[in-house]
Amino acid sequence: MSTYNLKDSTVAIHGGRTLDSHASSILFPLYQTSTFVHDAVGVNKGFSYSRVSNPTVDALEKAIGALEATPPAVCFRTGMAAITTLLLSVLKCGDHAVISDVVYGGTMRLFREVLDNLGITASFVDTSDVANVEAAITPATRIVLIETPGNPTLKLTDIEAVSQVTKRHSILLAVDNTFLTPILQKPLDLGADISILSTTKYIDGHNATVGGSIATRDEKLLERICLVRKTLGTTQAPFEAWLTLQGIKTLPARLRLHCEGAEVIARWLETHPAVERVYYPGLDSFPQKALAEKQQRAPGAMIAFELKAGAEVAIRALNSVQLCSRAESLGGLETLITHPSSTTHADVDPELRCRLGISDGLIRLSVGLEAPEDIIADLEQAFAAAVSGVGTKEVPHEIR
C-alpha cells in the first residue's frame, strides 16, 4: 500500500510497516542477533551481519522513511553518529562546510576536535540571513548544514531560501530537524537534500534510547552513507530500534499535546513579571513568527527564556524546580529544564555564546506531557524561591 497520501498520524502507525512473516505478531519482532545463517554459500535472506543491517533496524528505517516521504532512512547509534557519518560520507580533506552558528553543541565540537584535524573545515554563520550563507560558500564548499529552529534560542533559518542558494552552487543542503521532526516541518519538501534527526528526542519520545537517522531522496548518496556507516560501525542497535519503533507510533499525537502545553506555558512566561524575555516561535513577540508560519506546521514545544534578575537567580530557579527535571536532552514525556551555558553549550567559547544570545541566565524548557498548569505552578514556586534565595542550593562558583 502506498502510504504517501495518508495522514501523518496514520503513517506513524502503519507507514512502511512490514508484517512479521514468521508468526504475524502485530509488533515487528526484535531480532537481537549479531549474525545471520546463510542458506548456502552466497545465499541469504537479505541479512548477513548486524553492523551492516538487521531486520528490526530495517523496520525502523522504513517507518522513518515513510514519515519523511523518502526511501528507507539510515539509522545510527546516536544523532552524533548520524551527523559524523554524513559529513565523512560527503567531505574529504580540503573540503569545507557552511553551518548554522546556533547549532547543536556536539556538531560544533565535531569540527573543532575531529574534522579540523583531518583538514575538513567549516564556517559557522548566522544562516537566518541567507546572504550570510551565500557569502560563506567557497569553491571548496560541499555542504550547508542548518538547524532550524536553532538550539537553544530557536532562531529560524528559511529552508527554501537557503535551498535556492545551495542548488545554484550545486552543493548539498542538510537540515537537522530534531526539534520539529517531519510531522511539524518537512525539509525535503522545502528543497533540502538531507533530513537529519536525533531520534533520541521526539521520535523515541520516552527518554529510553539514543539514536539518529538520515533521510534523503538521493539514492546514490543513500548508498554512500550506508557504505560509510558499515565501515565506521555507527549502525543503530536492534533493541534501540525496536523501542524507537514503538515510540514513533504516537509521535503525531504526542507532538499535538507537547505543542498545546508549550503554547500555554510560553504565554504565561511572557506575562510573568520576573521574566525578561521569552523565545517561542508561536508568540507575536517572536521576530520570525511569519517564517515559522510559512515553513512549520506548529511552533514546536521548545521554549527558552531569561529572568530579569540575571544569571545567578536563573540558576537558583533551576535548582528549585520540583516537577521539572534538570536534565539535558528534550522531546520526552517529562518536562526537562536545562541551563545551556553550563551543559549543552559548555564547550562553546564564552564570547561566542554571548554573541549567539546564550547568556548564563538563559533557561531552556522542553515541555513534556504533564498538565501545563502543574508545570506553571512548579516554575512559579521556583521563581519565588530563587528571588527570595530561601531554601535554594548554593550556586556553583564556576557558573556564577
Ligand SMILES: *Cc1c(COP(=O)(O)O)cnc(C)c1O
Ligand atoms: C541531541 C541532538 C543531536 C545529537 O543527538 P544524540 O542522539 O544526542 O547524539 C543533534 N542535533 C540536535 C538538534 C539535537 O538536539
